[in-house]
Amino acid sequence: MPARLQGVLAPVVTPFRPDLAPDAERFARHCRWLLDRGVGLAVFGTNSEANSLSAGERVDLLDALIAAGIPAARMMPGTGTCALTDTVRLTAHAVQAGCAGVLMLPSFYYKGVSDEGLYRSYAEVIERVGDARLRVYLYHIPPVSQVPLSLPLIERLLRAYPQAIAGVKDSSGDWSNTKAMLNAFAGQGFDVFAGSETFLLANLRHGGRGCISATANVNPAAIHALFEHWRDDDADARQQRLDAVRGVFQRRPMIAAMKAAIAHFGGDPAWATVRPPLTPLGAAETGALLGELAASGFAMDGLREVAAA
Amino acid sequence: MPARLQGVLAPVVTPFRPDLAPDAERFARHCRWLLDRGVGLAVFGTNSEANSLSAGERVDLLDALIAAGIPAARMMPGTGTCALTDTVRLTAHAVQAGCAGVLMLPSFYYKGVSDEGLYRSYAEVIERVGDARLRVYLYHIPPVSQVPLSLPLIERLLRAYPQAIAGVKDSSGDWSNTKAMLNAFAGQGFDVFAGSETFLLANLRHGGRGCISATANVNPAAIHALFEHWRDDDADARQQRLDAVRGVFQRRPMIAAMKAAIAHFGGDPAWATVRPPLTPLGAAETGALLGELAASGFAMDGLREVAAA
Numbered sequence: 001m002p003a004r005l006q007g008v009l010a011p012v013v014t015p016f017r018p019d020l021a022p023d024a025e026r027f028a029r030h031c032r033w034l035l036d037r038g039v040g041l042a043v044f045g046t047n048s049e050a051n052s053l054s055a056g057e058r059v060d061l062l063d064a065l066i067a068a069g070i071p072a073a074r075m076m077p078g079t080g081t082c083a084l085t086d087t088v089r090l091t092a093h094a095v096q097a098g099c100a101g102v103l104m105l106p107s108f109y110y111k112g113v114s115d116e117g118l119y120r121s122y123a124e125v126i127e128r129v130g131d132a133r134l135r136v137y138l139y140h141i142p143p144v145s146q147v148p149l150s151l152p153l154i155e156r157l158l159r160a161y162p163q164a165i166a167g168v169k170d171s172s173g174d175w176s177n178t179k180a181m182l183n184a185f186a187g188q189g190f191d192v193f194a195g196s197e198t199f200l201l202a203n204l205r206h207g208g209r210g211c212i213s214a215t216a217n218v219n220p221a222a223i224h225a226l227f228e229h230w231r232d233d234d235a236d237a238r239q240q241r242l243d244a245v246r247g248v249f250q251r252r253p254m255i256a257a258m259k260a261a262i263a264h265f266g267g268d269p270a271w272a273t274v275r276p277p278l279t280p281l282g283a284a285e286t287g288a289l290l291g292e293l294a295a296s297g298f299a300m301d302g303l304r305e306v307a308a309a
Numbered sequence: 310m311p312a313r314l315q316g317v318l319a320p321v322v323t324p325f326r327p328d329l330a331p332d333a334e335r336f337a338r339h340c341r342w343l344l345d346r347g348v349g350l351a352v353f354g355t356n357s358e359a360n361s362l363s364a365g366e367r368v369d370l371l372d373a374l375i376a377a378g379i380p381a382a383r384m385m386p387g388t389g390t391c392a393l394t395d396t397v398r399l400t401a402h403a404v405q406a407g408c409a410g411v412l413m414l415p416s417f418y419y420k421g422v423s424d425e426g427l428y429r430s431y432a433e434v435i436e437r438v439g440d441a442r443l444r445v446y447l448y449h450i451p452p453v454s455q456v457p458l459s460l461p462l463i464e465r466l467l468r469a470y471p472q473a474i475a476g477v478k479d480s481s482g483d484w485s486n487t488k489a490m491l492n493a494f495a496g497q498g499f500d501v502f503a504g505s506e507t508f509l510l511a512n513l514r515h516g517g518r519g520c521i522s523a524t525a526n527v528n529p530a531a532i533h534a535l536f537e538h539w540r541d542d543d544a545d546a547r548q549q550r551l552d553a554v555r556g557v558f559q560r561r562p563m564i565a566a567m568k569a570a571i572a573h574f575g576g577d578p579a580w581a582t583v584r585p586p587l588t589p590l591g592a593a594e595t596g597a598l599l600g601e602l603a604a605s606g607f608a609m610d611g612l613r614e615v616a617a618a
Contacts, residue, residue, distance in 0.1 A: 020393065020433070051391040051418035054398070055363065082360040082391070084329065084584055089363070107586040109360035109417070111453055114588060121585035124329070144420055146455050147586075275393055276430035277415065277422040277456075 001133060002073035002100035004166070004191065006209040008200070008224045009076060010034050010216035011045025013258055014053070014061070016273040022057055024064035026271065030217075030262070031070045033306045038224035039216050041070070042103055044078035044090075046144055046171070047214040047255050052275040055086040059093050072098035076212070080105030080139060084121065088128045091136075101135035101166055103212070108145040115153045122157055126164050134164045141171035141195065148172075151184055158190060169212045171195030175202060182206045197223045197246060201239045204230045215246045217258050218300060248292045256281045257289055264290055265300035310442060311382035311409035313475070313500065315518040316536045317509070318385060319343050319525035320354025322567055323362070323370070325582040331366055333373035335580065339526075339571070340379045342615045347533035348525050350379070351412055353387035353399075355453055355480070356523040356564050361584040364395040368402050381407035385521070389414030389448060393430065397437045400445075410444035410475055412521070417454040424462045431466055435473050443473045450480035450504065457481075460493055467499060478521045480504025484511060491515045506532045506555060510548045513539045524555045526567050527609060557601045565590045566598055573599055574609035 012034065015026035031041050043065070044050035044058055053061070058077070066072055079090035079102040087104070094102045107113075107121050126134065138157070142148040149168070158165045167190050170178045178199055181192050186207040194203040194211040200223065203211060216223050219242065226238045249257045256274055260281045263271035272280045281289065293299075321343065324335035340350050352374070353359035353367055362370070367386070375381055388399035388411040396413070403411045416422075416430050435443065447466070451457040458477070467474045476499050479487045487508055490501050495516040503512040503520040509532065512520060525532050528551065535547045558566045565583055569590045572580035581589045590598065602608075 046418075052393055052416065054392045054394040057392075057394060083363045083366075084361055085363040085366060107361065109355075109453065110586055111455070113586040117586035117588045120588065124585055144418065146420070276433055277419055277426035279423060279426045279429065 002098065005040060005076055005100045006191070007040060007227045008038065008197070008210055008216050008220070009040035009042040009193070009212040010220060011042045011047040011078070011212060011214060013217050013255065013262065014048045014050070015271055016275060017270070018273070020273070020275050022053065022061050023270070024061055024068070027061060028065055028068035028070055029306045031065060033302060034216070034220050035070070035074060036302070037220035038228070039220040040074045040076065042076045042078065042212045045103060045212070046141060047217065047258070048078065049255065049275050049278065050078050051081070055081065055089055058090055062094065062097055066097055073100050075099040076101045076103050076137060078103045078105065078139070080107070082107050082109040084124060087125050091125055091134070092129045092131070095129060095131045095134050101137050103137045103139050103169055105139045105141070105145055106147045106149060108147045111146050113147065115150055118147070118149065118153055119156055123160065126161050132163065135166035136164050137166055137191070137193065138168045139171070140168055143171070143173065151180060154181070154185060158185060158188060162188070165190065167191030167193060167209065169193045169195055175199055178203060178208070179206060182208055197226070197242050200226055200242070201230055201235055214254050214258065215249055218249065218261050219245050244296060245298055248289065248296065248298070252281065252285060252289060253278070260286045260289060261293065261300065262303065266303035266306065311407065314349060314385055314409045315500070316349060317347065317506070317519050317525050317529070317533045318349035318351040318502070318521040319529060320351045320356040320387070320521060320523060322526050322564065322571065323357045323359070324580055325584060326579070327582070329582070329584050331362065331370050332579070333370055336370060337374055337377035337379055338615045340374060342611060343525070343529050344379070344383060345611070346529035347537070348529040349383045349385065351385045351387065351521045354412060354521070355450060356526065356567070357387065358564065358584050358587065359387050360390070364390065364398055367399055371403065371406060375406055382409050384408040385410040385412050385446060387412045387414065387448070389416070391416050391418040393433060396434050400434055400443070401438045401440070404438060404440045404443050410446050412446045412448050412478055414448045414450070414454055415456045415458060417456045420455050422456065424459055427456070427458070427462055428465055432469065435470050441472065444475035445473050446475055446500070446502065447477045448480070449477055452480070452482065460489060463490070463494060467494060467497060471497070474499065476500030476502060476518065478502045478504055484508055487512060487517070488515060491517055506535070506551050509535055509551070510539055510544055523563050523567065524558055527558065527570050528554050528607070553605060554607055557598065557605060557607070561590065561594060561598060562587070569595045569598060570602065570609065571612065575612035575615065
């Protein structure tokens with residue numbers, strides 16, 4: 001049984017080959033670079049373009065990571081899809097692979113569904129997977145999924161499945177919601193992860209366990225350092241520096257911007273590729289991004305070595 | 310090459326067994342009942358709970374329908390998913406099976422994506438399928454997908470793929486949008502289907518080709534009769550009667566309500582099952598629905614015979 005996850009995790013960006021097939025080798029190298037900087041692997045998240053992959057592609061990629069020696073105990077793959085059967089398949093596969101947990105979107109095609117329907121949806125997955133090792137982190141990201149997870153829904157799931165329901169990633173961007181989740185459930189072994197490092201310090205100060213943040217793909221060491229030093233006197237100053245870096249990425253399409261930065265700092269242009277419906281940054285946008293990053297003194301260390309490995 | 314689709318199509322509701330597996334036999338029987346009433350088969354639509362099925366389940370169901378003798382030439386399966394590779398797989402399979410067209414949602418997980426990204430997404434599918442028989446009906450349903458298809462996007466797709474881009478289903482519920490599509494593209498062999506029978510008469514009067522409507526699952530003959538008689542003097546009266554029936558279903562969760570009606574009129578309670586995240590109508594809700602339908606003189610003829618076949 002892997003240890004309970006905590007700290008900083010990255011929804012690992014997924015590299016693609018020119019034919020848009022996932023590139024398992026580059027993926028494993030980026031995972032290793034992240035692990036070396038203290039960051040865990042929330043592979044197949046929103047920022048991983050995971051919903052642009054088929055279930056079979058995800059299964060193959062996870063198998064490839066594990067075959068490459070990336071430890072499943074540091075992984076929280078995203079497994080929530082629209083389709084009950086895909087979610088069950090991906091979740092069962094992740095558990096059998098030894099992953100420490102799974103990050104589960106609600107079934108997100110239908111909008112305005114009832115809490116009863118969402119409850120049945122999660123319950124059905126948990127029952128079908130039927131594995132005592134399953135640890136589900138609920139994924140609340142209403143700006144993208146458009147299907148929010150309410151506090152009463154979480155309470156009901158936690159009551160029915162106190163072992164399987166392990167926590168939440170709150171990507172609402174609304175600290176008052178994160179705070180409400182902490183107040184309601186953090187005392188019951190329910191681990192609240194902020195959806196970005198913006199709320200990492202606040203979350204830790206109120207009993208949360210860390211964050212799962214896009215920008216951990218590009219700024220892992222500094223974000224992890226705040227997790228390590230959040231009780232230190234300089235924690236607020238660290239938080240401010242993280243916010244400044246995040247701001248540069250957040251001003252453009254995040255996924256394309258992070259991939260452009262990885263391509264640049266790793267000397268590996270292939271990284272800039274995204275799958276439609278996303279588009280890569282253009283040359284001018286990339287120039288502006290890199291200019292802003294340079295002006296702020298930001299760099300990604302060690303990526304070239306990883307790319308050459 | 311199947312004839313161009315026109316008239317009324319139903320996004321065929323998908324029956325499930327008690328274990329929530331799709332029930333191919335009941336599905337084929339309902340398709341036959343619809344065909345006998347003049348209605349074509351937009352299987353795997355929103356009202357089919359298609360996004361609650363895996364790609365493999367859809368492939369198997371389509372194969373089962375064809376094996377059961379349901380003509381592919383009357384089918385427009387939904388094939389648009391979040392994932393490029395699933396959409397390509399489903400679309401290629403539908404074309405190879407001889408389907409007259411496919412109804413294609415945009416990749417719908419990411420919100421606020423650019424027209425450029427949506428263009429690349431559709432173009433990539435069309436190029437990869439690479440089959441001159443492909444006829445794509447774009448699926449504009451912003452209330453559910455939250456990813457609208459703009460007129461400039463349609464124009465660009467139509468210019469690049471004048472043969473493959475065959476038309477649109479407009480489920481915006483906004484007649485002025487349907488009218489704008491008709492004005493812009495109906496003269497170029499682009500077939501506009503209204504997203505419900507509410508706009509069937511208006512659509513036909515302005516050069517549209519028909520409608521693809523949930524309620525065609527339960528009221529097929531009368532909706533088809535309006536398509537057949539839309540130039541007759543009683544067309545407006547027919548439209549009003551259709552609207553009244555639709556209103557009864559639309560006042561509750563549509564999919565569950567239609568399945569409850571099929572279960573009742575077919576004497577086949579198994580039909581009431583839905584997949585989470587949807588929930589079936591409760592007993593009181595079902596009673597209210599059936600009471601309203603009875604008061605309006607509505608019935609579904611021939612379903613019992615189909616169920617017994």
